[in-house]
Structures are given as structure tokens and as C-alpha cells.
Amino acid sequence: MSFKIYTKTGDNGQTSLIGGVRVSKFHLRIESYGTVDELNSYIGLVKDSLNNKSTIAILAEIQDRLFTIGSLLASDPEKSKMKVPDLYEKDIELLELQMDEMDVHLPELKSFVLPGGNIVASQCHVARCICRRAERLVVHLAFESEVDPIISKYLNRLSDYLFVLSRKIVVDAGGEEISWRPRM
Numbered sequence: 236m237s238f239k240i241y242t243k244t245g246d247n248g249q250t251s252l253i254g255g256v257r258v259s260k261f262h263l264r265i266e267s268y269g270t271v272d273e274l275n276s277y278i279g280l281v282k283d284s285l286n287n288k289s290t291i292a293i294l295a296e297i298q299d300r301l302f303t304i305g306s307l308l309a310s311d312p313e314k315s316k317m318k319v320p321d322l323y324e325k326d327i328e329l330l331e332l333q334m335d336e337m338d339v340h341l342p343e344l345k346s347f348v349l350p351g352g353n354i355v356a357s358q359c360h361v362a363r364c365i366c367r368r369a370e371r372l373v374v375h376l377a378f379e380s381e382v383d384p385i386i387s388k389y390l391n392r393l394s395d396y397l398f399v400l401s402r403k404i405v406v407d408a409g410g411e412e413i414s415w416r417p418r419m
Contacts, residue, residue: 263376268308270369271390275301277362281400284355287407290400293333297393300326304386308373322385330389330396337403344402347415352405359401366394 275298282294303322350360370390376382405412 263372263379264308267369267372267376268305270365270372271301271305271308274362274365274369275305277358277365281355281358281362284358285404293329296329297396300389304389307383307386308376322383322389324385327385327389327392330392334396334399337399341399341402341406342412345414348402349413349415350401351413352401352410353408356401356404356408356410359397359404363394363397363401366390366397370394 278294278298278301282291282298285291285294300322307322351357367390370387373382373387373390377384377387402412
């Protein structure tokens with residue numbers, strides 16, 4: 236099936252949710268799933284910068300879950316009858332398991348860590364920050380509209396995963412983390 240990328244229906248500053256409801260392009264729901272899309276794109280950059288096949292596979296799985304989250308957020312909870320994929324508790328458990336496995340190989344965290352260490356670790360930190368912004372937007376949206384709580388829970392855990400992954404990338408490259416040393 237072929238379809239055009241441009242529809243011209245958004246030229247007036249509005250877009251459609253799944254279910255057909257038209258909203259402004261600055262609507263909180265659009266900001267929420269747009270930020271999830273931005274996060275997904277950045278995780279693609281991180282994934283394409285790695286050589287570790289198992290980490291690449293996990294990041295591909297995460298990207299799939301982020302598309303799921305995007306479709307859930309793009310659906311009008313009151314009008315959409317379209318079946319969209321679901322997010323499950325096991326998706327969160329996968330992130331937790333991956334963090335536990337990486338943590339075994341990491342030095343004990345004794346201070347705050349400044350973003351950096353190498354390019355890919357820095358990319359993970361940028362993705363982590365985008366993930367936190369997406370989480371904040373989703374939490375805000377949940378005050379105004381129906382949002383499955385598992386979405387913000389997944390995003391919360393994903394930001395933790397990205398932090399641990401950044402640490403693991405630095406250690407695997409033989410680098411050192413940059414500890415924050417506040418001036419006194």
C-alpha cells in the first residue's frame with residue numbers, strides 16, 4: 236500500500252488524533268508523543284553508534300516500545316476505536332533486568348556523574364534528558380486526560396536505563412566517569 240507523506244490537512248496548525256479529533260499542533264497530547272518521537276530518534280542515533288549486538292537488540296526493542304507509547308498517546312482516549320499495541324509490565328521488567336546486569340560490571344556510584352566520558356555516553360545522556368522531558372509531559376497530560384499510568388512508569392525506568400547504559404559505555408571503552416565535585 237502506498238500513501239503520500241504530505242496531506243496538507245495540517246497547514247492551518249491543527250492535526251488529527253487517532254479517532255479523528257482535530258487538535259492544535261501545540262496541544263499537550265501532541266507535545267507528549269512528539270517528544271517520545273524525538274526520544275526514539277535519539278535512541279536510534281545511540282543504537283547506530285554501538286557495536287554491541289545485545290545492546291543494539293535491546294535498543295531496537297525500546298524503539299518498538301516507544302512507537303507503542305506514541306500510538307497510545309496519539310489516540311483520543313474517548314473517541315478512538317482503533318486497536319493500538321499495548322505496553323506491559325514485562326516491558327518495564329526488561330529494563331530493570333538490563334540495568335541489574337549492567338550494574339554488576341560498574342563501579343559503585345559514590346557521587347553524581349557529569350554527562351560525558353565519550354561521544355556515545357554523551358548521546359545516552361541527551362536521550363535520558365529527552366526521556367525525562369517526555370515523562371514530565373505525559374504526567375502533565377495525565378492530569379488533563381486519560382493516560383495509562385504504565386506509560387509514565389516505562390519512561391521513568393527508561394531514563395534510569397539510559398543513565399546506567401551511559402555508565403556502562405564509558406567503562407567498556409576503558410574511560411573514566413566524570414564525578415561532579417561541587418565547589419565549597
